[in-house]
Amino acid sequence: xxxxxxxxxLADERGLDTQxxxxxxxxxxxxxxxxxxxxxxxPNATGxxxxxxANPEPGARPKLLDAPGATFHLYNPGRIGPGTAEVxxxxxxxxxxxxAELGLDTIGIHGTENVDDDEDEDREVDPRQEAWxxxxxxxxxxVAFDNDxxxxxxxxxxxxxxxxxxxxxxxxxxGDLNDWYQADPEGLDRAIGRFRRRHGLGEDT
Numbered sequence: 001x002x003x004x005x006x007x008x009x010l011a012d013e014r015g016l017d018t019q020x021x022x023x024x025x026x027x028x029x030x031x032x033x034x035x036x037x038x039x040x041x042x043p044n045a046t047g048x049x050x051x052x053x054a055n056p057e058p059g060a061r062p063k064l065l066d067a068p069g070a071t072f073h074l075y076n077p078g079r080i081g082p083g084t085a086e087v088x089x090x091x092x093x094x095x096x097x098x099x100a101e102l103g104l105d106t107i108g109i110h111g112t113e114n115v116d117d118d119e120d121e122d123r124e125v126d127p128r129q130e131a132w133x134x135x136x137x138x139x140x141x142x143v144a145f146d147n148d149x150x151x152x153x154x155x156x157x158x159x160x161x162x163x164x165x166x167x168x169x170x171x172x173x174x175g176d177l178n179d180w181y182q183a184d185p186e187g188l189d190r191a192i193g194r195f196r197r198r199h200g201l202g203e204d205t
Contacts, residue, residue, distance in 0.1 A: 003036070004056045010038055013058055014094050015182035020101045024077040024093075029053070040064075040093050042073050045081070049073040052093065052110070064093070064110070074132075075108035084139050086201055088167075089158060091145040095177040099144070102189055112145060112154035133162055140201065142167055146176045169195045 004010050007028055011018040025041045038054040050070040055063050075093055078100060088106045090096040096108030109115060141164025145151035155166045169191040174180035180188045195201075 002058075004038075004058065005036065007038075010054070010056075014097075014178060015185065016094070016097055016101055016178075020097055024097055024100075026054075034065075037065075040075075042075055043077065043079055044073075045079060054093075072110075072114050075110060077108075078105060080105045080107065082135055082137075084136075087136055087139045087141050089141065089143045089145070089155075089162075089164075090177060091151055091154075092176070092178075095144070095146075098177045098181045098188075099192075101181075102192060104192070109145075109158075112150045115154040115158045136162055140164070140199075142195075144177060147172065148175055151176075165199065167192075167195055 004013055005028065007021050007026065008018050010026070010028075011021050025043065027039050029035060029037050029039050034053045036056050038056060040052045040054055042049040042051065050073060051067055052070075053065045053067070055061070055065075075096055077096065080087065084105050086105060088099050088104045090099055090106055090108050091112065092110055093108055096106045099106040141159065141162040143155040143159045143162075143164055144167035145155035145158075147170045152166070158164070159166050171180060171184070171187060171191065174183060177188065
């Protein structure tokens with residue numbers, strides 16, 4: 001596959017609209033350490049927590065890199081916060097943007113290892129994660145991590161911690177939300193609609 005070198009090519013490769021990537025502040029980097037990569041900002045209410053960088057070569061590894069010294073933060077391109085009625089958690093930036101493109105208020109976690117293991121008594125709890133239950137108190141939380149063992153286990157842990165539920169309308173031909181969206185966007189949209197109706201979450205997406 002060819003190396004991607006425009007935002008339009010990245011959008012096409014991911015099955016997303018270019019406008020979605022622009023809304024999220026994603027840009028093509030020219031010059032410097034990450035020349036030719038795509039910068040993905042992690043915004044907060046007044047600025048940016050950090051920037052991650054996406055590999056321009058489809059299928060290459062590593063797929064994404066943090067800038068040196070960066071620490072973990074939730075990926076919240078829509079800057080959603082307390083008082084949001086329905087919040088979906090996805091695994092990774094492009095899964096997050098997939099749900100955002102479908103009209104959902106979505107937050108991402110890059111890597112299931114960033115979800116506390118409530119069965120591991122020796123694991124040190126990140127104090128920021130203890131605040132998530134307060135931040136999303138009153139929100140109906142849905143966790144839609146990858147459709148694999150690590151994703152499902154971490155999804156159940158996060159859902160328990162936030163008093164939420166796990167998305168369970170998967171088409172098992174697809175391992176994550178963005179893969180599904182690329183292959184069958186209407187099918188993903190219908191599955192989310194069924195799930196939301198089943199749980200009284202309003203009209204179809």
